[in-house]
Amino acid sequence: MENWRDNKLVAAILLVPASAWILIFFTLPLAIVWVYSFGERGPQGQTLLAFTLDNYVRALELIHLGILWKSVWTAAVATLICFAMGFPVALGIAFAPARFKNLLLLLVILPFWTNLLIRTYAWIAVLRTRGFLNFGLEWGHGKLDTMFSFAGLPDIMGTFEPLALLYNHSAVVIGLVYVALPFLVLPIYATLEKLDRSLMEASLDLGAGQWRTMASITIPLAFPGILSGLMLVFILSLGTYLTPVLLGGTNSMMIGNLIAQEFGPARDWPFGSALSFLLLYITFIILWIRAMVASRSKGVSY
Amino acid sequence: MRKVRPTPLEYTRKKWFQLVLLLNFIFLYFPIVALIAFSFNNSRRNITWKGFTLKYYVKAFHNESLFDAFLNSLIVAGISTAVSTVLGAMLGLALYRFKFPAKNAFDGWIHLPIIIPEICMGVAMLAFFSRLNITLGLFTITVSHIAFSLPFVAVVVRARMAGFDHSLEEAARDLGANQWQTFKDVTLPYMMPGIVAGALLALTLSLDDFVITFFTSGPGSTTLPIKIFSMVRFSVTPEVNAASTVLIAITLILTVVTMTIQARSGKNKGLPL
């Protein structure tokens, strides 16, 4: 690797334009929001520069804390479900015969390339009262009813009540899991792929069963990748805006929606800024934790 | 030949595991497939199939505001891709090539747009433009898109350069080429697939973006995802599905192209001769 001093001109040409762009059109905006978070809301909704911690205090008020907590909880639940579903997929692909691997990977990545908005609203058609899921359940219900009728037990199933699956919190969780699944599968797959197979075979050879091997060997050794995947999904879910808007009900508001509301109809930018930065701080803490874990396990090379 | 029993680590050959995989893939694909399928359904609302038709595509095509939004998306994506690819490629190359003080910190800082929650960046851009009294429109959208796309391009280009055989550059210098010639004749050809992949990524990110665009767009500067969003809020109709399917198709084609290029460049590890 070259030292920049040996080629100052070229290094500058390459680095300065991109850095300037990020500085002006990313860092500066964030800085403005940070300053605003200490500001005050003027009578006509404009932002007055001041220095007050009122916004942060307000953010930690019970009602807002509730939303914050709900966001964290929802993101956590979504992450766990994602893991339960996605880990076997990552495991399967990592251990699949070579000729299927690329195909399976492609199949997992493809939905990821579809627009987030589309991917989310597609669930509306599935979950709504006259949607596919209820349609399927109704069909099943009908078949069971026919069966029971033949057995001389009509009406035992009662009439079909469609499940209210949309516009509530479970729909939001489903939507989050759906969007985040590829983000979990890929890092875990990458780590499992690099894992030395003979370590797992050695464990089996020494007498450990499948589950024991998974718990004692596979997961501990793949942990950095698993953690990366989990954190990525968590951060993604925590800061979501679209999913609660499209799939959630009136009390499915998450922190992203609250921020949007404050910058939108509520016109309280200082407060919105404070909330925005709270979300950022949480994100940074998570990333920092991950960096700590990664550097601690650096001593052991797998 | 009798069937050979699967060994403990051959997960994909075990029946229960295959079931889990299948369920996952159904989960992943059913909503999208249903959406696409029903864009061709000759029925306004029902979920029963009532015949194949393209009339909703025609309807979408003739929908002026939808079409305008589509054009806006293309314009924004075009400019954003061009600028972010150039800037991002240069950045990626620099990160690969040079070491400089505080490089780790710089690395973290320049990649922030990738990990930051979109809503935070969206409101930040809004605050920024309003502070500077810049009206929201295609300009502000494009500027924001470039900001979050260029780090992605840098990552892709840098990853591509990681596999570069540095001694090729040294050989060129040894034979008398100057810096620019070496770059043009040796480094750039190798970089190309990475640049193209980065460009396609930037294009996709721009076309598909919603949240940041939502906060940086003004009246008259709607992009396709924004338009689709407002249509969805109203009601999910086959017309919306048609517009969405078009967007999906474009994205898929871009993805396939990217992957083909990457696959081919994987085989041809050096210079296109």
Next chain:
Amino acid sequence: MTRKQPIISIHNVTKIFNRSVTAVDDVSLEIAEGEFFALLGPSGCGKTTLLRMIAGFENPTIGRIVVDGQDMDGVDPNHRPVNMVFQSYAVFPHMTVAKNVAYGLKVTGVLEKDIKKMVPEALELVKLGGFEHRMPHQLSGGQQQRVALARALVKKPKVLLLDEPLSALDAKLREAMQIELVNLQKSVGITFVIVTHSQAEALSTANRIAVMKDGQVVQVAGPLELYENPNSQFCADFIGKINQLRAKVIGVENGSLAMDIKGIGKALIPHDGPAQGKVTLAIRPEKLQLDSDEPADDCIKFRSRVANVVYYGSTSQVFLENIAGEQMMAEVRNRESGTTTSILIGSVVWVSWKTADTLVLTK
């Protein structure tokens, strides 16, 4: 006298991958209890696949494997009375040496107090006493291998399988470990099956060797037998170095074959067993004698020019070419100090060897 049951019986085992690649082709073998058995062959010959089938990580397409009287069909690796030392050692990087060695005992429910006794014993056995609390990344390759050995041996398996155990070690360490492995096997008394591509390793460690090629067993014999009486060109060439000559059988005379050796002439070579037509004759390089004067008569002899001499320290290889263009290589010990060889390039010498030492290869 009843014959003892072999500890491993391999019955007509074939392994086909992806319906197209036949890695192991109809192999049948018997390995006796307490043997040090080697599977030897070039890469791709199927020896590792065969080993993995004994361990249970691959399942035979056809045929069956019986270990200690029990058919292994349907038995998972963790339930087999065999343990394996992997080529990469597979020492668990996130556990201490003691935890590694204890692992196999822990997962099969051995009591903690027993584990506390057995682990240090196993480590002493492989000369790693006191290493209990080290982490694998702090150990050298050779030490990691011993941990893998201790870990497998502490379970007291009936058979220990070793996959290319010495290939990752440098030459000096390899030679030392070869001797240690043999001693270890003798003191523990269990059957060892090693897979190797190094014929030197097989010859120096094993009681019996199965030479494999393209998925099939070509010859099974002890080291001496294998070296002195290879049954085919492949074995003759694979084990050690050998000179090969083309010859035609021109007659049979009470236990000897009259041969016309290409480029050399006629000779009468003792050989039991049928042979006719074109055959290959082989002679080991160290059996060639080089003299300036004509040697006595009960040998095959002819004159050759010395084309090249390659110095290897304790020995030298002398490349010879006779008047008919026939090329051979002789291996001579360098007894004289101060010179790479006492034989000069370009000189003409008498090449000879005892007729009885000639190998007749019909395969």
